[in-house]
Amino acid sequence: MTGTPASPPAEPVRVVVVDDHRMFRTGVKAELEEVAGDRIDIIGEAPDVDTAIAVIRRDLPDVVLLDVHLPGGNGRGGVDVLAGCVAVDSRRGRPVRFLALSVSDAAEDVIAVIRAGARGYVTKTITGTDLANAVCRVADGDAVFSPRLAGFVLDAFGAAAGEIAEVDEELDRLSQREREVMRLIARGYQYKEVAKELFISIKTVETHVSSVLRKLQLSSRHELTAWAMGRKLV
Known part of the structure:
Protein backbone atom coordinates (compact mmCIF):
# COMPACT_ATOMS: atom_id res chain seq x y z
CA MET A 1 0.00 0.00 0.00
CA THR A 2 1.41 3.37 -1.02
CA GLY A 3 0.86 6.29 1.29
CA THR A 4 0.15 9.84 0.20
CA PRO A 5 3.42 11.63 -0.58
CA ALA A 6 4.37 14.15 2.06
CA SER A 7 4.09 17.81 1.06
CA PRO A 8 7.45 19.49 0.57
CA PRO A 9 8.42 21.74 3.49
CA ALA A 10 7.62 25.41 3.01
CA GLU A 11 10.58 27.52 1.99
CA PRO A 12 11.83 29.85 4.72
CA VAL A 13 11.03 33.54 4.50
CA ARG A 14 14.16 35.28 3.22
CA VAL A 15 14.81 38.40 5.33
CA VAL A 16 17.15 41.40 5.19
CA VAL A 17 17.62 43.41 8.40
CA VAL A 18 18.19 47.17 7.96
CA ASP A 19 19.24 49.17 11.01
CA ASP A 20 22.10 51.58 11.67
CA HIS A 21 23.07 49.89 14.96
CA ARG A 22 25.19 46.79 14.40
CA MET A 23 24.50 45.38 17.86
CA PHE A 24 20.76 45.67 17.28
CA ARG A 25 21.02 43.89 13.92
CA THR A 26 23.01 41.14 15.58
CA GLY A 27 20.41 40.82 18.33
CA VAL A 28 17.49 40.66 15.89
CA LYS A 29 19.21 37.99 13.82
CA ALA A 30 20.06 35.90 16.88
CA GLU A 31 16.53 36.20 18.28
CA LEU A 32 14.83 35.27 15.02
CA GLU A 33 17.16 32.36 14.43
CA GLU A 34 16.35 31.08 17.93
CA VAL A 35 12.57 31.43 17.89
CA ALA A 36 11.73 30.99 14.21
CA GLY A 37 13.66 27.80 13.49
CA ASP A 38 13.59 27.07 9.77
CA ARG A 39 10.70 29.47 9.07
CA ILE A 40 13.02 32.44 8.55
CA ASP A 41 16.38 32.77 6.83
CA ILE A 42 18.36 35.98 7.48
CA ILE A 43 20.17 36.52 4.18
CA GLY A 44 21.56 40.05 4.56
CA GLU A 45 21.81 43.24 6.54
CA ALA A 46 22.54 46.93 5.98
CA PRO A 47 23.33 49.97 8.17
CA ASP A 48 22.20 52.84 5.90
CA VAL A 49 19.94 53.80 3.02
CA ASP A 50 22.36 53.31 0.14
CA THR A 51 23.69 49.96 1.37
CA ALA A 52 20.14 48.77 2.05
CA ILE A 53 18.99 49.51 -1.49
CA ALA A 54 22.03 47.74 -2.93
CA VAL A 55 21.58 44.66 -0.71
CA ILE A 56 17.85 44.40 -1.39
CA ARG A 57 18.33 44.70 -5.15
CA ARG A 58 21.11 42.10 -5.04
CA ASP A 59 19.61 39.52 -2.67
CA LEU A 60 15.88 39.92 -3.50
CA PRO A 61 14.46 39.04 -0.05
CA ASP A 62 10.83 38.30 0.74
CA VAL A 63 10.72 40.72 3.68
CA VAL A 64 12.86 43.65 4.79
CA LEU A 65 12.90 44.56 8.48
CA LEU A 66 13.36 48.30 8.14
CA ASP A 67 14.32 50.91 10.69
CA VAL A 68 12.65 54.27 10.11
CA HIS A 69 15.60 56.52 10.90
CA LEU A 70 18.67 55.72 8.79
CA PRO A 71 21.67 57.71 7.54
CA GLY A 72 22.26 58.29 3.83
CA GLY A 73 19.96 58.73 0.88
CA ASN A 74 17.99 61.97 0.71
CA GLY A 75 17.64 62.25 4.46
CA ARG A 76 14.25 60.51 4.68
CA GLY A 77 15.52 57.26 6.22
CA GLY A 78 13.32 54.25 5.61
CA VAL A 79 11.17 56.17 3.13
CA ASP A 80 14.21 56.52 0.86
CA VAL A 81 14.81 52.77 1.02
CA LEU A 82 11.21 52.10 0.03
CA ALA A 83 11.45 54.60 -2.83
CA GLY A 84 14.66 52.98 -4.07
CA CYS A 85 13.13 49.52 -4.13
CA VAL A 86 9.68 50.23 -5.54
CA ALA A 87 10.15 47.97 -8.58
CA VAL A 88 12.05 45.11 -6.90
CA ASP A 89 10.50 41.65 -6.72
CA SER A 90 11.64 38.84 -4.46
CA ARG A 91 13.04 35.63 -5.91
CA ARG A 92 9.54 34.19 -5.66
CA GLY A 93 8.30 36.71 -8.19
CA ARG A 94 6.24 38.80 -5.79
CA PRO A 95 6.99 42.29 -4.44
CA VAL A 96 9.61 42.61 -1.73
CA ARG A 97 7.57 43.48 1.35
CA PHE A 98 8.68 45.83 4.12
CA LEU A 99 7.98 45.66 7.84
CA ALA A 100 9.09 48.76 9.75
CA LEU A 101 10.79 47.92 13.05
CA SER A 102 11.52 51.08 15.01
CA VAL A 103 11.95 52.51 18.48
CA SER A 104 9.68 55.36 17.36
CA ASP A 105 5.93 55.15 17.78
CA ALA A 106 5.33 58.69 16.49
CA ALA A 107 2.34 59.01 14.20
CA GLU A 108 4.32 60.91 11.55
CA ASP A 109 6.88 58.09 11.30
CA VAL A 110 4.21 55.41 11.02
CA ILE A 111 2.24 57.29 8.40
CA ALA A 112 5.30 58.19 6.31
CA VAL A 113 6.53 54.63 5.82
CA ILE A 114 3.07 53.19 5.25
CA ARG A 115 2.38 55.80 2.59
CA ALA A 116 5.74 54.92 1.04
CA GLY A 117 4.70 51.27 0.75
CA ALA A 118 5.53 49.38 3.96
CA ARG A 119 3.13 46.55 4.84
CA GLY A 120 3.36 47.04 8.58
CA TYR A 121 4.97 48.79 11.53
CA VAL A 122 6.03 47.33 14.88
CA THR A 123 8.06 48.84 17.68
CA LYS A 124 11.28 47.46 19.13
CA THR A 125 9.47 46.45 22.32
CA ILE A 126 8.03 43.49 20.38
CA THR A 127 8.99 39.99 21.54
CA GLY A 128 11.09 37.73 19.34
CA THR A 129 8.21 35.30 18.86
CA ASP A 130 5.78 38.05 17.88
CA LEU A 131 8.35 39.54 15.49
CA ALA A 132 8.88 36.18 13.79
CA ASN A 133 5.13 35.80 13.39
CA ALA A 134 4.84 39.34 12.03
CA VAL A 135 7.57 38.68 9.45
CA CYS A 136 5.80 35.53 8.25
CA ARG A 137 2.45 37.31 8.06
CA VAL A 138 3.90 40.18 6.04
CA ALA A 139 5.55 37.67 3.71
CA ASP A 140 2.08 36.23 3.11
CA GLY A 141 0.71 39.68 2.25
CA ASP A 142 -0.90 40.64 5.57
CA ALA A 143 -0.61 44.09 7.13
CA VAL A 144 0.79 43.99 10.67
CA PHE A 145 0.91 46.76 13.29
CA SER A 146 1.70 47.07 16.96
CA PRO A 147 -1.68 47.46 18.71
CA ARG A 148 -1.92 51.23 19.16
CA LEU A 149 -0.32 52.11 15.82
CA ALA A 150 -3.10 50.81 13.59
CA GLY A 151 -5.27 53.74 14.68
CA PHE A 152 -2.74 56.19 13.26
CA VAL A 153 -3.04 54.56 9.86
CA LEU A 154 -6.83 54.48 9.89
CA ASP A 155 -6.99 58.12 10.95
CA ALA A 156 -4.39 59.27 8.42
CA PHE A 157 -5.98 57.56 5.48
CA GLY A 158 -9.48 58.56 6.53
CA ALA A 159 -10.77 55.07 5.87
CA ALA A 160 -12.46 52.26 7.67
Whole structure:
Protein backbone atom coordinates (compact mmCIF):
# COMPACT_ATOMS: atom_id res chain seq x y z
CA MET A 1 0.00 0.00 0.00
CA THR A 2 1.41 3.37 -1.02
CA GLY A 3 0.86 6.29 1.29
CA THR A 4 0.15 9.84 0.20
CA PRO A 5 3.42 11.63 -0.58
CA ALA A 6 4.37 14.15 2.06
CA SER A 7 4.09 17.81 1.06
CA PRO A 8 7.45 19.49 0.57
CA PRO A 9 8.42 21.74 3.49
CA ALA A 10 7.62 25.41 3.01
CA GLU A 11 10.58 27.52 1.99
CA PRO A 12 11.83 29.85 4.72
CA VAL A 13 11.03 33.54 4.50
CA ARG A 14 14.16 35.28 3.22
CA VAL A 15 14.81 38.40 5.33
CA VAL A 16 17.15 41.40 5.19
CA VAL A 17 17.62 43.41 8.40
CA VAL A 18 18.19 47.17 7.96
CA ASP A 19 19.24 49.17 11.01
CA ASP A 20 22.10 51.58 11.67
CA HIS A 21 23.07 49.89 14.96
CA ARG A 22 25.19 46.79 14.40
CA MET A 23 24.50 45.38 17.86
CA PHE A 24 20.76 45.67 17.28
CA ARG A 25 21.02 43.89 13.92
CA THR A 26 23.01 41.14 15.58
CA GLY A 27 20.41 40.82 18.33
CA VAL A 28 17.49 40.66 15.89
CA LYS A 29 19.21 37.99 13.82
CA ALA A 30 20.06 35.90 16.88
CA GLU A 31 16.53 36.20 18.28
CA LEU A 32 14.83 35.27 15.02
CA GLU A 33 17.16 32.36 14.43
CA GLU A 34 16.35 31.08 17.93
CA VAL A 35 12.57 31.43 17.89
CA ALA A 36 11.73 30.99 14.21
CA GLY A 37 13.66 27.80 13.49
CA ASP A 38 13.59 27.07 9.77
CA ARG A 39 10.70 29.47 9.07
CA ILE A 40 13.02 32.44 8.55
CA ASP A 41 16.38 32.77 6.83
CA ILE A 42 18.36 35.98 7.48
CA ILE A 43 20.17 36.52 4.18
CA GLY A 44 21.56 40.05 4.56
CA GLU A 45 21.81 43.24 6.54
CA ALA A 46 22.54 46.93 5.98
CA PRO A 47 23.33 49.97 8.17
CA ASP A 48 22.20 52.84 5.90
CA VAL A 49 19.94 53.80 3.02
CA ASP A 50 22.36 53.31 0.14
CA THR A 51 23.69 49.96 1.37
CA ALA A 52 20.14 48.77 2.05
CA ILE A 53 18.99 49.51 -1.49
CA ALA A 54 22.03 47.74 -2.93
CA VAL A 55 21.58 44.66 -0.71
CA ILE A 56 17.85 44.40 -1.39
CA ARG A 57 18.33 44.70 -5.15
CA ARG A 58 21.11 42.10 -5.04
CA ASP A 59 19.61 39.52 -2.67
CA LEU A 60 15.88 39.92 -3.50
CA PRO A 61 14.46 39.04 -0.05
CA ASP A 62 10.83 38.30 0.74
CA VAL A 63 10.72 40.72 3.68
CA VAL A 64 12.86 43.65 4.79
CA LEU A 65 12.90 44.56 8.48
CA LEU A 66 13.36 48.30 8.14
CA ASP A 67 14.32 50.91 10.69
CA VAL A 68 12.65 54.27 10.11
CA HIS A 69 15.60 56.52 10.90
CA LEU A 70 18.67 55.72 8.79
CA PRO A 71 21.67 57.71 7.54
CA GLY A 72 22.26 58.29 3.83
CA GLY A 73 19.96 58.73 0.88
CA ASN A 74 17.99 61.97 0.71
CA GLY A 75 17.64 62.25 4.46
CA ARG A 76 14.25 60.51 4.68
CA GLY A 77 15.52 57.26 6.22
CA GLY A 78 13.32 54.25 5.61
CA VAL A 79 11.17 56.17 3.13
CA ASP A 80 14.21 56.52 0.86
CA VAL A 81 14.81 52.77 1.02
CA LEU A 82 11.21 52.10 0.03
CA ALA A 83 11.45 54.60 -2.83
CA GLY A 84 14.66 52.98 -4.07
CA CYS A 85 13.13 49.52 -4.13
CA VAL A 86 9.68 50.23 -5.54
CA ALA A 87 10.15 47.97 -8.58
CA VAL A 88 12.05 45.11 -6.90
CA ASP A 89 10.50 41.65 -6.72
CA SER A 90 11.64 38.84 -4.46
CA ARG A 91 13.04 35.63 -5.91
CA ARG A 92 9.54 34.19 -5.66
CA GLY A 93 8.30 36.71 -8.19
CA ARG A 94 6.24 38.80 -5.79
CA PRO A 95 6.99 42.29 -4.44
CA VAL A 96 9.61 42.61 -1.73
CA ARG A 97 7.57 43.48 1.35
CA PHE A 98 8.68 45.83 4.12
CA LEU A 99 7.98 45.66 7.84
CA ALA A 100 9.09 48.76 9.75
CA LEU A 101 10.79 47.92 13.05
CA SER A 102 11.52 51.08 15.01
CA VAL A 103 11.95 52.51 18.48
CA SER A 104 9.68 55.36 17.36
CA ASP A 105 5.93 55.15 17.78
CA ALA A 106 5.33 58.69 16.49
CA ALA A 107 2.34 59.01 14.20
CA GLU A 108 4.32 60.91 11.55
CA ASP A 109 6.88 58.09 11.30
CA VAL A 110 4.21 55.41 11.02
CA ILE A 111 2.24 57.29 8.40
CA ALA A 112 5.30 58.19 6.31
CA VAL A 113 6.53 54.63 5.82
CA ILE A 114 3.07 53.19 5.25
CA ARG A 115 2.38 55.80 2.59
CA ALA A 116 5.74 54.92 1.04
CA GLY A 117 4.70 51.27 0.75
CA ALA A 118 5.53 49.38 3.96
CA ARG A 119 3.13 46.55 4.84
CA GLY A 120 3.36 47.04 8.58
CA TYR A 121 4.97 48.79 11.53
CA VAL A 122 6.03 47.33 14.88
CA THR A 123 8.06 48.84 17.68
CA LYS A 124 11.28 47.46 19.13
CA THR A 125 9.47 46.45 22.32
CA ILE A 126 8.03 43.49 20.38
CA THR A 127 8.99 39.99 21.54
CA GLY A 128 11.09 37.73 19.34
CA THR A 129 8.21 35.30 18.86
CA ASP A 130 5.78 38.05 17.88
CA LEU A 131 8.35 39.54 15.49
CA ALA A 132 8.88 36.18 13.79
CA ASN A 133 5.13 35.80 13.39
CA ALA A 134 4.84 39.34 12.03
CA VAL A 135 7.57 38.68 9.45
CA CYS A 136 5.80 35.53 8.25
CA ARG A 137 2.45 37.31 8.06
CA VAL A 138 3.90 40.18 6.04
CA ALA A 139 5.55 37.67 3.71
CA ASP A 140 2.08 36.23 3.11
CA GLY A 141 0.71 39.68 2.25
CA ASP A 142 -0.90 40.64 5.57
CA ALA A 143 -0.61 44.09 7.13
CA VAL A 144 0.79 43.99 10.67
CA PHE A 145 0.91 46.76 13.29
CA SER A 146 1.70 47.07 16.96
CA PRO A 147 -1.68 47.46 18.71
CA ARG A 148 -1.92 51.23 19.16
CA LEU A 149 -0.32 52.11 15.82
CA ALA A 150 -3.10 50.81 13.59
CA GLY A 151 -5.27 53.74 14.68
CA PHE A 152 -2.74 56.19 13.26
CA VAL A 153 -3.04 54.56 9.86
CA LEU A 154 -6.83 54.48 9.89
CA ASP A 155 -6.99 58.12 10.95
CA ALA A 156 -4.39 59.27 8.42
CA PHE A 157 -5.98 57.56 5.48
CA GLY A 158 -9.48 58.56 6.53
CA ALA A 159 -10.77 55.07 5.87
CA ALA A 160 -12.46 52.26 7.67
CA ALA A 161 -10.81 48.87 7.59
CA GLY A 162 -13.07 47.78 4.75
CA GLU A 163 -12.02 50.76 2.64
CA ILE A 164 -8.34 49.97 3.21
CA ALA A 165 -8.97 46.39 2.12
CA GLU A 166 -10.66 47.72 -1.03
CA VAL A 167 -7.65 49.90 -1.86
CA ASP A 168 -5.33 46.92 -1.38
CA GLU A 169 -7.52 44.80 -3.61
CA GLU A 170 -7.32 47.38 -6.39
CA LEU A 171 -3.55 47.69 -6.05
CA ASP A 172 -3.22 43.91 -6.11
CA ARG A 173 -4.61 43.95 -9.64
CA LEU A 174 -1.46 45.73 -10.81
CA SER A 175 1.91 44.14 -11.39
CA GLN A 176 4.90 45.66 -9.63
CA ARG A 177 6.03 47.34 -12.88
CA GLU A 178 2.53 48.71 -13.48
CA ARG A 179 2.54 50.21 -9.98
CA GLU A 180 5.87 51.87 -10.68
CA VAL A 181 4.65 53.34 -13.97
CA MET A 182 1.40 54.42 -12.30
CA ARG A 183 3.22 56.34 -9.56
CA LEU A 184 5.44 58.18 -12.05
CA ILE A 185 2.53 59.09 -14.31
CA ALA A 186 0.56 60.29 -11.29
CA ARG A 187 3.52 62.51 -10.33
CA GLY A 188 3.26 64.26 -13.70
CA TYR A 189 5.99 62.46 -15.66
CA GLN A 190 5.59 62.38 -19.45
CA TYR A 191 5.81 59.02 -21.20
CA LYS A 192 9.34 59.69 -22.45
CA GLU A 193 10.43 60.69 -18.93
CA VAL A 194 8.97 57.48 -17.48
CA ALA A 195 10.76 55.50 -20.17
CA LYS A 196 14.07 57.16 -19.32
CA GLU A 197 13.56 56.72 -15.57
CA LEU A 198 12.75 53.01 -15.85
CA PHE A 199 15.03 52.17 -18.78
CA ILE A 200 12.16 50.92 -20.93
CA SER A 201 10.74 52.00 -24.26
CA ILE A 202 8.00 54.60 -24.68
CA LYS A 203 5.87 51.90 -26.30
CA THR A 204 6.24 49.76 -23.19
CA VAL A 205 5.20 52.71 -21.02
CA GLU A 206 2.10 53.19 -23.18
CA THR A 207 1.26 49.50 -22.84
CA HIS A 208 1.59 49.62 -19.05
CA VAL A 209 -0.52 52.77 -18.76
CA SER A 210 -3.26 51.23 -20.91
CA SER A 211 -3.21 48.12 -18.74
CA VAL A 212 -3.37 50.16 -15.52
CA LEU A 213 -6.31 52.22 -16.78
CA ARG A 214 -8.14 49.08 -17.86
CA LYS A 215 -7.56 47.22 -14.58
CA LEU A 216 -8.62 50.21 -12.47
CA GLN A 217 -11.53 51.07 -14.79
CA LEU A 218 -10.28 54.61 -15.39
CA SER A 219 -10.46 56.55 -18.65
CA SER A 220 -7.51 58.99 -18.56
CA ARG A 221 -4.21 59.78 -16.90
CA HIS A 222 -5.95 62.65 -15.13
CA GLU A 223 -8.34 60.20 -13.48
CA LEU A 224 -5.35 57.99 -12.68
CA THR A 225 -3.59 60.91 -10.97
CA ALA A 226 -6.68 61.67 -8.90
CA TRP A 227 -7.04 57.98 -8.00
CA ALA A 228 -3.39 57.73 -6.84
CA MET A 229 -3.44 61.02 -4.95
CA GLY A 230 -6.67 60.07 -3.21
CA ARG A 231 -4.91 57.00 -1.84
CA LYS A 232 -1.70 58.84 -0.88
CA LEU A 233 0.33 56.76 -3.36
CA VAL A 234 2.30 59.70 -4.75
